[in-house]
Amino acid sequence: xxxxxxxxxxxxxxxxxxxxxxxxxxVDEYIAWAAELALQSAGMSKNDFDGQGxxxxxxxxxxxxxxxxxxxxxxxxxxxxxxxxxxxxxxxAALLIRAAAMIKAGIIDRALIIGADTPCTIxxxxxxxxLSPERTRGVFWDFQGPFAVMGANSQxxxxxxxxxxxxxxxxxxxxxxxxxxxxxxxxxxxxxxxAIYRKPFTIEEYLASRILSYPVRLFDCVPLVNGGLxxxxxxxxxxxxxxxxxxxxxxxxxxxxxxxxxxxxxxxxYTGFEQTAxxxxxxxxxxxxxxxxxxxxxxxxxxxxxxxxxxxxxKKGEGVRFVxxxxxxxxxxxxxxxxxxxxxxxxxxxxxxxxxxxxxAAAQLRAEAGERQVKDVxxxxxxxxxxxxxxxxxxxxxxxxFGSER
Amino acid sequence: xxxxxxxxxxxxxTDLTRPFWTAAKNRKLVMQKCTRCGTMNxxxxxxxxxxxxxxxxxxxxxPTGTVYSYTVATAVMMNFPGWKxxxxxxxxxxxxxxxxxxxxxxxxxxxxxxxxxxxxxAYFADISEEAxxxxxxxx
Numbered sequence: 228x229x230x231x232x233x234x235x236x237x238x239x240x241x242x243x244x245x246x247x248x249x250x251x252x253x254v255d256e257y258i259a260w261a262a263e264l265a266l267q268s269a270g271m272s273k274n275d276f277d278g279q280g281x282x283x284x285x286x287x288x289x290x291x292x293x294x295x296x297x298x299x300x301x302x303x304x305x306x307x308x309x310x311x312x313x314x315x316x317x318x319x320a321a322l323l324i325r326a327a328a329m330i331k332a333g334i335i336d337r338a339l340i341i342g343a344d345t346p347c348t349i350x351x352x353x354x355x356x357x358l359s360p361e362r363t364r365g366v367f368w369d370f371q372g373p374f375a376v377m378g379a380n381s382q383x384x385x386x387x388x389x390x391x392x393x394x395x396x397x398x399x400x401x402x403x404x405x406x407x408x409x410x411x412x413x414x415x416x417x418x419x420x421x422a423i424y425r426k427p428f429t430i431e432e433y434l435a436s437r438i439l440s441y442p443v444r445l446f447d448c449v450p451l452v453n454g455g456l457x458x459x460x461x462x463x464x465x466x467x468x469x470x471x472x473x474x475x476x477x478x479x480x481x482x483x484x485x486x487x488x489x490x491x492x493x494x495x496x497y498t499g500f501e502q503t504a505x506x507x508x509x510x511x512x513x514x515x516x517x518x519x520x521x522x523x524x525x526x527x528x529x530x531x532x533x534x535x536x537x538x539x540x541x542k543k544g545e546g547v548r549f550v551x552x553x554x555x556x557x558x559x560x561x562x563x564x565x566x567x568x569x570x571x572x573x574x575x576x577x578x579x580x581x582x583x584x585x586x587x588a589a590a591q592l593r594a595e596a597g598e599r600q601v602k603d604v605x606x607x608x609x610x611x612x613x614x615x616x617x618x619x620x621x622x623x624x625x626x627x628x629f630g631s632e633r
Numbered sequence: 634x635x636x637x638x639x640x641x642x643x644x645x646x647t648d649l650t651r652p653f654w655t656a657a658k659n660r661k662l663v664m665q666k667c668t669r670c671g672t673m674n675x676x677x678x679x680x681x682x683x684x685x686x687x688x689x690x691x692x693x694x695x696p697t698g699t700v701y702s703y704t705v706a707t708a709v710m711m712n713f714p715g716w717k718x719x720x721x722x723x724x725x726x727x728x729x730x731x732x733x734x735x736x737x738x739x740x741x742x743x744x745x746x747x748x749x750x751x752x753x754x755a756y757f758a759d760i761s762e763e764a765x766x767x768x769x770x771x772x
Binding site for chain 2: 358362363364365366367368369370371372373374375376377378379380381384385386387388389392437438439440441442443490491492495617618
């Protein structure tokens with residue numbers, strides 16, 4: 228599957244925290260806006276997708292069971308194939324794999340893939356609570372909410388505590404490392420007009436931010452925003468016709484509900500990326516050392532550091548030293564999260580943030596990243612990471628390798 | 634459902650999960666044991682995650698376990714406001730001795746004394762007429 232498809236256009240709407248006085252857009256408006264930006268970027272029309280593929284990520288604001296079909300209706304696109312992913316932060320990446328397989332099979336030639344959500348304005352179960360009805364129903368919630376699980380903060384904190392214990396790290400060692408990742412993300416956000424939080428902070432300021440769920444701090448937590456993103460993927464043949472700057476999908480792999488070790492007692496310091504990243508590199512025919520830019524799913528810095536290990540950039544448990552020894556900025560020897568990541572860029576819902584690394588990979592490989600452009604970037608590794616399991620690590624892992632040349 | 638008025642979340646009890654809540658009300662910790670491969674499943678499942686057998690039997694486990702990991706919440710996030718009065722809340726992942734892994738609050742211990750590997754024992758706190766929740770304290 229190496230190089231069979233390419234991204235030929237992408238779009239990302241401005242984000243909003245839905246502050247009083249702002250015009251509040253619905254999820255349908257963000258979908259249309261993101262699609263418009265992607266179509267403009269590709270020089271295509273929505274009618275080019277009649278008889279082709281339309282992909283949509285399930286979001287918390289999704290307002291019907293027939294979500295993908297309703298989106299097609301809203302946009303007036305008569306798609307032959309509807310793709311829908313409901314893998315949270317892995318959806319954007321999973322949809323790319325689905326579309327690539329459909330294109331390779333000859334069922335379609337191209338697909339418009341969209342994700343949008345409005346987590347700042349979804350109806351919650353009680354005033355002032357950032358909990359959608361979807362998050363508070365069913366057996367999964369019933370065995371968390373009443374047990375005092377505080378959402379993703381608790382879940383990532385539990386991974387972080389275990390990680391410190393298992394790799395014999397002092398709290399301040401790990402905190403400084405995570406602080407470096409968070410502050411580099413913020414520095415990159417300061418160079419990205421589309422990022423939501425743009426005032427740089429130092430590692431010391433990170434360390435001074437208050438603890439929300441030990442050892443997770445305020446500056447470890449992703450800020451929710453309303454927004455939408457989209458990309459267009461075509462066969463390599465069509466890509467060569469419509470653009471001079473196709474972004475080739477060179478490698479990918481995916482695993483859902485991964486266990487490192489026994490199902491009943493897995494090691495939660497590992498993710499499925501230890502399996503998907505080597506497979507994606509193998510398909511691409513390249514190695515870790517060839518990667519010019521790493522765009523991991525980055526809603527918490529701990530997730531970024533674990534991915535550095537599970538992708539094989541360093542050994543397990545050596546992430547702290549790896550981060551310490553590298554310059555993570557766009558000018559450095561191991562650039563990450565050049566768009567400011569979700570941490571400072573903003574997360575348009577837990578289901579849609581996973582589009583951001585794909586859109587930034589495309590911007591960088593097309594040399595359209597402005598002030599934060601990585602010089603001579605040829606190979607980008609990115610990821611989608613979706614959902615948290617019960618008392619384990621995450622649910623869905625997707626690794627992607629992109630290249631400027633086929 | 635009058636969830637809006639609730640200070641803390643209550644489970645929506647189904648026939649699948651009722652044995653757990655009823656047992657907790659009777660001060661017992663129960664989990665689903667697979668009648669084929671013996672795997673203990675938790676939270677309540679529709680079949681055994683190890684072998685796919687739908688015949689699962691609720692059995693009582695020892696109330697003791699070991700802390701696999703923990704976190705100390707100092708703010709209420711993604712949960713109901715009623716937890717505020719209980720902060721700081723220590724939440725653990727507990728490896729129940731002859732059971733499966735589960736989330737559980739750890740109480741009766743200063744947050745800075747909680748540690749991985751700590752031995753704990755379950756006790757039960759009523760949350761409604763029908764349900765109680767197991768919590769853990771140091772042995």
